[in-house]
Amino acid sequence: MRDKRGSGLGWTIFFSVICALYMYPIVMVVLNSLKQERFISTSTSFDLPTAETFAGMENYIKAIQSNGFLESLFYSLFITISSVALILLCCSMCAWYITRVNNWISKMVYMLCAFSMVVPFQMVMFTLSQTADKLDLNTPFNICIIYLGFGAGLAVFMFSGFMKSIPIEIEEAAMIDGCSPLQTYFKVVFPILKPTMISVGVLETMWVWNDYLLPTLVLDIKKYRTIPMLIQYFRGSYGRVEMGPMMACIVLTVLPVIVIYLLGQKHIIKGVLAGAVKG
């Protein structure tokens, strides 16, 4: 109690240093992305760009112009937005039904969803990609159905966990006043669900946006590449990898995520917390 102020300042300085170190890997990539191609090598990654090695925006221009970067960005954005929107809408409807209707179907759906959360993806990866091929669900424009199916577990589980705490009387009142179940859902339940929507949305966005294995197996890699696929593909391809544009590419994919995070960090951390506690 006595020297709270003094020790507090010590801690602040200590954590400031740790945080600076914590950010270093990302800063390192940013610095390297500003160097000229021929100065990027294994042993000099830590060196700061100097007047001699500084490349300006050259790597960024190259990254955007080549490698199908913009295409990949579009696919990644499209897949993430469509999948998350579909998951939020369908799973919340499903969760409402199974918490309000008590029969064996509801119980079974709930149990299956809880079960699917522990199953590792490797268990279904081969058969899932074959099923997707057979049903022609193998383009960025309809892969959201696969994501709905594989992501339903967590979403339904979280939504129904929250739904149990909403008083049923409000919905009953709406139904007695003549709302159909659909109207009740969209006019009464949907607005109440907003905080949970944000939580589930954050978790599913983090998953879909960063997912590598599922799109690799389902999509045709020669035609469609999401951003994680693009980065892995160019590292794995034979011949010399152009490090400069590669670094620029990483910066361009990481920075938007960080900016969005800084803008909405309150929601994101809350969402993750809610997800962890329910899970």
Add this chain to the structure above:
Amino acid sequence: MEKALKKWFPVFVLPTFAAFIIGFIWPFIQGLYLSLCRFTTVKNAKFVGLENYIKAITDSTFGDSFWFTVSFAVVSTIVINVLAFSVALALTRNIRGTNVFRTVFFMPNLIGGIVLGYIWQILFNCVLSSLGEPLLSLNTTAGYWGLIILMAWQQVGYMMIIYVAGLQNVPPELVEAAEIDGANPLQTLFKVKLPMVMPSITICLFLTITNSFKLFDQNLALTAGEPAHATEMLALNIYNTFYARSGPQWKGIGQAKAVIFFVLVVCIALSQLRATRSKEVQQ
């Protein structure tokens, strides 16, 4: 209301359930069946009984990757949770800038495993080359510790957020009472705070253990199992059995490995939940 809602099943549940069948239930059942078959695509499956399981267990790379994964999971779980809990303890004291620190520590979680693995590969290779050690692709020890450092860097923030929430729920009266009764800070920590945050510990252990066992992206991007499969974890081993080996027998063996992997993950998750749940105290 239940009656009125009941017949709306096709609107409310069917879309999700149909996708769930396509995306999970059907592949799961088919996967169970195919683990008993020899196949290269779903169409030419031929029933062979338990042969795949025997070959999977006797495959030495599978055993190696099992032990590698177990040792990785144990060490990374301890490292992550100890670090996360200590940081959470420090950040729940009244110090300036707590919010900024939390924000920074959590950030790596938002970046995908492939990108993270790549960034750390550059960083580790630079350190190794300046130390004159062999690079990651030839260095098993560095690969192992590299994976642990990478996972700790990524997950400490996440677990810390959960621990902070747990610690904030410990009633301050309880801590004060212990202090008045003469408990020293260490006793307060182990006898009061730790039992009170047991639910958070359950969650964090569950998440870190299952994440470590299921780890794939980071493993692929950082070491890709090199040198010579020595840093290959179970998920990557299964992937390589499926897609990197030629020969008609490997897909079946891969599927059998996947089933074993699934049973393993479920058993570990359940026994861990049971073990720590029993230590939780009623608030």
